[in-house]
Amino acid sequence: MTDSTVAGASDAPRDATSKITRAVVIGVGHYLPENVVENDAFTKTLDTSDEWIRTRSGIERRHFAAKDEYTSDLATKAAEAALANAGIDAESLDAIIVATSTPDFTFPSVGTMVQARIGALKAYAFDVQAVCAGFVYALANANALIVSGQARRILVIGAETFSRIMDWTDRGTCVLFGDGAGALILEGQPGTGGTEDRGILSTDLNADGRHRELLFVDGGVSTTGTAGYLRMQGNQVFRHAVEKLAQTAEAALTKAGLSASDVDWIVPHQANIRIIQGTARKLDLPMERVIVTVQDHGNTSAASIPLALSVGAAEGKLKQGDLIVTEAIGGGLAWGAIALRW
Ligand code: COA
Numbered sequence: 173m174t175d176s177t178v179a180g181a182s183d184a185p186r187d188a189t190s191k192i193t194r195a196v197v198i199g200v201g202h203y204l205p206e207n208v209v210e211n212d213a214f215t216k217t218l219d220t221s222d223e224w225i226r227t228r229s230g231i232e233r234r235h236f237a238a239k240d241e242y243t244s245d246l247a248t249k250a251a252e253a254a255l256a257n258a259g260i261d262a263e264s265l266d267a268i269i270v271a272t273s274t275p276d277f278t279f280p281s282v283g284t285m286v287q288a289r290i291g292a293l294k295a296y297a298f299d300v301q302a303v304c305a306g307f308v309y310a311l312a313n314a315n316a317l318i319v320s321g322q323a324r325r326i327l328v329i330g331a332e333t334f335s336r337i338m339d340w341t342d343r344g345t346c347v348l349f350g351d352g353a354g355a356l357i358l359e360g361q362p363g364t365g366g367t368e369d370r371g372i373l374s375t376d377l378n379a380d381g382r383h384r385e386l387l388f389v390d391g392g393v394s395t396t397g398t399a400g401y402l403r404m405q406g407n408q409v410f411r412h413a414v415e416k417l418a419q420t421a422e423a424a425l426t427k428a429g430l431s432a433s434d435v436d437w438i439v440p441h442q443a444n445i446r447i448i449q450g451t452a453r454k455l456d457l458p459m460e461r462v463i464v465t466v467q468d469h470g471n472t473s474a475a476s477i478p479l480a481l482s483v484g485a486a487e488g489k490l491k492q493g494d495l496i497v498t499e500a501i502g503g504g505l506a507w508g509a510i511a512l513r514w
Contacts, residue, residue, distance in 0.1 A: 192362070192363050193318060193321070193360045193361070194319075194360070194363035194371030194372065194373075195314060195358040196358065196359055196360075196370045197357070197358060197370075197512070197514060198258045198260070198325075199254045199255060199258025199259070199355075199356065199357035200254055200257055200354070200357075200481055200485050201250050201252070201254035201255075201257050202352065202475075202478060203352065203354075204235040204351075204353075205235045205237040205238060205351050206238070207235060207236045207237070207238060208233050208234075209233060209234055210233045211225045211226060211231065214346070214347050217340065218341075218347070219343065220343045228444075230446065230448070230466050231348060231467060232467045233468055234468075234470030235350050235351055235352055237333045237336075241333075243274050243275055243276050243282055243331050243332060243333045243353075244275075244282045244285040244286060246331045246333065246351065246352060246353035247272070247282055247285075247286050247331035247353045248285075249353065250331065250354050250355040250475075250482075251268075251286055251355045254482075255290065255357065257357075258357045260357065262291050263294055264325055265292040265295040265325050266294065266296070266323035266324050266325050266326060267295050267296050267314070267317060267325075268283045268296075268297040268326070268327045268328075269299070269300055269313060269314055269326060269328050269329070270283040270286060270298075270300070270310070270329045271299070271302065271309065271310040271328070271330045271474035271475075272299055272300075272301065272331050272332055273301050273334075273389075273474065274332045274334055274336055274337060281297060281298050281299040282299050283299050284297045284298075286329065295327070300313060302379075302474075303473060303504060303506060304441050304443065304471070304476070304500050304503065305474075305502045305504070305506040305507050306330060306473065306502070307328070307475070307477045307500065308441075308477065308509065308510055309377060309506070309508060310328050310329075310330070311358075311372065311498075311510050312377055314326040314328045315358070315372040315375060315510075318358060323360075325358070325360075326357070326358045327355060327356075328356050329478070330353065330354050330472075330473075330475040330476070330477060331352075331353035331354075332351060332352065332353070332472050334351060334402070334473055336399065337389055337401055337402045338401065339401040339402070342401075344406055345402050348406075348471050349402070349470055349471045349473070350470030350471065350472050351472060352469055352472040352475045352476075353479070354476075354478025354481065358371075367430055367434075369513060370492070371513060372511075372512045373430070373513060374425070374428035375509075375510050376420050376424040376510075377506075377508040378420060378506070378508055379504050379505065379506040379507070380504070384503075386404065386503075386505065387402075387405070387505070388402075388403055389401065389402050389403070389503075390403050410444070412501065413450075413451075413501050414451055414454065417499045417507065417509070418450075418451050418454035418455055420501075420508055421451070421455055421499045421509045423509065424499075424510055424511045425497060425511055427511075428511040430495065432455040432497075434495050435457060435461065435495050435496070436494035436496065437461055437462070437484065437494055437495075437496045437497075438451070438452060438457060438462045438497055438498075439463045439477060439481055439497070439498040440452075440462065440480075441471075441500030441501065442464070442465050442466035442469060442470075442471060442472070442476040442477075442479070442480055443466070445466055445467070448464060451499070463483070463489060465479060465480045473502065476500070477498050481496075481498070491514065492514055493514065494514045495513055496511070496512050496513070497509060497511050498510050498512070
């Protein structure tokens with residue numbers, strides 16, 4: 173469907189300058205694998221404690237996918253939940269974007285696997301890989317496709333099985349991550365161009381590949397021919413995270429013509445409660461305005477933001493018209509933020 177068709181869908185009279193298209197969230201859903209692993213489970217094999225994990229990261233438990241459960245399975249279940257929440261048919265989707273760094277296979281993309289499974293046969297589909305910033309990157313790309321008229325309805329999924337790239341002997345990483353998937357459905361709807369519009373109001377994407385050594389996986393298709401294991405200099409990543417997340421959130425708000433005091437909810441990437449608190453402090457926002465799920469999910473990389481959005485909506489916290497800023501940073505480094513009105 174073309175941009176003008178979308179913009180013309182409203183009955184409201186509007187002048188030429190008001191005919192802009194906004195990518196509005198019309199559905200949200202998530203899926204978490206059944207297997208819940210509490211912090212204490214790690215004390216059997218590692219020199220660690222529930223107390224250390226809890227106080228250093230805020231994590232209490234995480235979900236791990238079953239042996240025969242893959243990223244595309246998690247993604248498909250989250251997609252089905254989002255479609256049901258939106259009350260739309262998969263055939264009405266124009267595109268599917270999956271943010272993941274842990275695809276089932278080198279190819280095909282998880283996006284095309286989900287497309288076949290849900291029967292979204294009119295949709296083009298692909299994956300985006302920006303590690304923990306993947307969902308923010310995917311949303312920004314979906315927004316660009318919608319405002320440029322290349323798609324009207326897009327299913328955007330974040331899905332990961334990070335348990336598959338954990339070194340179970342490395343206590344500095346394996347206690348921090350979890351598996352899961354979340355999904356949003358975006359639809360092009362007419363907006364005025366003002367900050368009161370529903371939908372994505374601005375995006376801010378960044379990368380600095382010079383920091384590769386801080387967070388990477390030590391294997392891959394073209395190098396070792398294996399999936400490899402996640403390696404991280406946690407305290408260095410921590411330092412970059414608080415500074416860059418506050419900066420990118422502020423940049424997104426400024427681009428939208430808004431400021432932190434306008435924000436109803438921060439929905440941050442869920443990596444570490446101390447990073448989440450530090451970023452909120454820098455933005456001068458109280459923790460009461462932050463959606464926090466890290467205690468129950470751990471760091472699910474690209475899945476963490478859509479999971480938090482879905483949980484926040486299910487708990488009745490996110491209400492139509494609320495201004496949300498969502499921000500994430502991950503391997504690369506890659507980071508970014510999005511301001512959107514729910
Ligand atoms: N249990 C017990 N001790 C542990 C441990 C564990 N699971 N993991 C690490 N330690 C130890 C370290 O070995 C170190 O011991 P040492 O002082 O004897 O060398 C000590 O704890 C402190 O390590 P450090 O890395 O400085 O701790 P920290 O306060 O920075 O917390 C993280 C570690 C990983 C929780 C924290 O740095 C963090 O969350 N970083 C950001 C990671 C992140 O979010 N990455 C993903 C971004 S998308």
